[in-house]
Amino acid sequence: MKDKIKRTVITILMLIGGIILCVGIYRLFDELLNGFLLNWLEDKLVYYDWIALDGEGNGYYTAGIRWWRVKEYLFRGLVILVLFSMLIIRLVTYVYTAKREKTVIAQAGWMIGDYMKHDREAGEVFPPEYAEISVQMAEIKSSIQRHEQTIKEEAARKNDLITYLAHDLKTPLTSVVGYLSLLEEAPDMPEEQKAKYVHITLDKALRLEKLINEFFEITRYNLQQIVLEKETVDLTFMLVQMTDEFYPILQEHNNTIRVELPEEKEKLTVYADAEKLARVFNNILRNAVAYSYPTSEILVKCETDQEKVRIIFQNRGKTIPRQKLDNIFEKFYRLDDARNTNSGGAGLGLAIAKEIVTLHGGSIMADSDNEVTRFTVELPLAG
Secondary structure: OHHHHHHHHHHHHHHHHHHHHHHHHHHHHHHHOOOHHHHHHHHHHEEEEEEEOOOOOOEEEEEEEOHHHHHHHHHHHHHHHHHHHHHHHHHHHHHHHHHHHHHHHHHHHHHHHHHHHOOOOHHHHOOHHHHHHHHHHHHHHHHHHHHHHHHHHHHHHHHHHHHHHHHHHHHHHHHHHHHHHHHHHOOOOOHHHHHHHHHHHHHHHHHHHHHHHHHHHHHHHHHOOOOOOOEEEEHHHHHHHHHHHOHHHHHHHOOEEEEEOOOOOOOOEEEEOHHHHHHHHHHHHHHHHHOOOOOOEEEEEEEEOOOEEEEEEEEEOOOOOHHHHOOOOOOOOOOOOOOOOOOOOOOOHHHHHHHHHHHOOOEEEEEEEOOEEEEEEEEEEOO
16 A cells, blocks of 8 residues: 555656656757747747728737647647656656565565574564465475485485494404414315305305495495486386396295286387386395295286386285385385395385386385285386
């Protein structure tokens, strides 16, 4: 309301100022040109008639005003005055609006900065006229705080993991050095005992290699960005080939694997990065084997609709609690917290799998109940 009154007063003052300016310009030019404008007006607007008094040529002149021309000039002048006033008002309004916008932006910036820097409620910082900005800033601040908290938790998990790995490196390394020292100190050791020590040393060395690979996995994830090189991929062939390659790992746990594919004559193809997609399936299958009951079956099943293919990896094992299932795709999250087990890795496998699937325009999810765990990957079909 105050702004409207202020604008109205400014408009009236500008009109008055315009009239005064026009009169001033007229007087100035008239004086500079020695009455030229007055003479011009007299010539254009005044006419003279001769009135004879008798037949001898006596008489006098009378002056009159050409009112039609006065009206014409007044109309023209009014049009010019209105246009000039509108121009002035437009210019003043533009300057005032620009100044007002700068003031509002500066005030909003200060309030936003104050709100983001301090732990205060939005209503305490933003006045009622900034209600919309207040709501938006509250949402942004909440999102930033959640993101920062996620980063802190991720960094804490990463630091804990590195600490555990560094500590775990000592145990197999100490064993390797110890058994090799025994073999060196006793060259005449019985063959049976020597073979036993060599086997233990190899086992500890393999464990050491696995821990070092986990370090490299963490480093690679931090240093490289996943870039896809897409091509048409025969998904049927990829799954069959991969399950065949898992035969030695399955044998260690006495597990079996069964692949169910849709009964279609055409190939099941996706437009994807074959190498990255194979890494996704490899990570999921390794988890399925690691957390399956011995001698149980692992099922790999494909389902299709008009636009998508759904690949389901199912295994029987200990049910994953809901609170852990919600975090299973987070970076550096290990399902198995016990560091003395060989299951699990750096906690990056499923996080990387989710990132790769998302880059392909798909989705990945997990559910677990009644000792059955399922990982479901959805991908768009080629074409």
